[in-house]
Amino acid sequence: MGVYLRAHIFPYDPKQPFQMDTNPYKLFDLLGDKQNGPYVVKSAVDYVAIGTIPDRGEIGGALTLFNPKTGKHEVYRYNIKGHSIIKLKFYDDYLYGGTSISGGAQANHLGDEDGTLFIFDIESKQLVYVPVPIDEEKGISGLTIDDEGYLWGLTAGKLFKFDLENTEVLETKNLYPFE
Numbered sequence: 464m465g466v467y468l469r470a471h472i473f474p475y476d477p478k479q480p481f482q483m484d485t486n487p488y489k490l491f492d493l494l495g496d497k498q499n500g501p502y503v504v505k506s507a508v509d510y511v512a513i514g515t516i517p518d519r520g521e522i523g524g525a526l527t528l529f530n531p532k533t534g535k536h537e538v539y540r541y542n543i544k545g546h547s548i549i550k551l552k553f554y555d556d557y558l559y560g561g562t563s564i565s566g567g568a569q570a571n572h573l574g575d576e577d578g579t580l581f582i583f584d585i586e587s588k589q590l591v592y593v594p595v596p597i598d599e600e601k602g603i604s605g606l607t608i609d610d611e612g613y614l615w616g617l618t619a620g621k622l623f624k625f626d627l628e629n630t631e632v633l634e635t636k637n638l639y640p641f642e
Contacts (some may be wrong), residue, residue, distance in 0.1 A: 465501020469494045470515055472501065472529065472536075484501070490529070496538045497521045507553040508585050514548030514560060526549045526560065526583060543579055543593055552606040555627075557591075558583040558616055561603030578602035580616060580625065596623045609624045 464475050470493035479486045493501070500516035502524075510634060513527040525545035529536040543562050550561030560581045578600050582592040596603070597618055605617030613633070614625040623635045 467500040470498040498525050501553045502549050505551040514551050516547040550606050554608045612613030
């Protein structure tokens with residue numbers, strides 16, 4: 464589990480009694496990487512993937528890959544300039560992520576003005592694609608894959624269908640106006 468403030472990361476077994484420093488216990492924190500809020504945690508092959516919002520006054524969230532077998536973690540901080548990682552979905556050896564243009568409290572935004580979708584190759588540990596699926600949307604806070612292998616994303620008021628094979632938005636739908 465990820466704990467806000469200071470981006471502390473703890474393993475916790477809910478089937479066992481809660482006893483601080485035993486279950487859960489602190490594995491590591493991401494404060495040294497200027498991260499503060501673990502916003503999303505997902506299982507991805509041999510890793511636990513963690514998307515974060517930066518510390519106060521900072522810009523640029525991080526994607527962290529933690530390997531439970533080795534106990535080591537790797538931080539990829541400036542994946543998308545100035546964006547926080549607020550959603551992750553693992554599918555077919557890739558991490559799909561949704562970003563927000565928001566940074567840490569009191570931070571001046573320096574990145575793009577639109578939330579992005581990113582595709583991260585777990586094996587090569589590289590970004591392979593970073594599109595803006597819908598203009599003028601500040602973040603992508605929902606992602607899922609349907610039975611046909613299409614990725615669906617949700618912004619504050621819009622839904623989009625994304626073709627993973629051809630890396631293109633197929634359709635969008637305005638669900639409700641958001642101001």
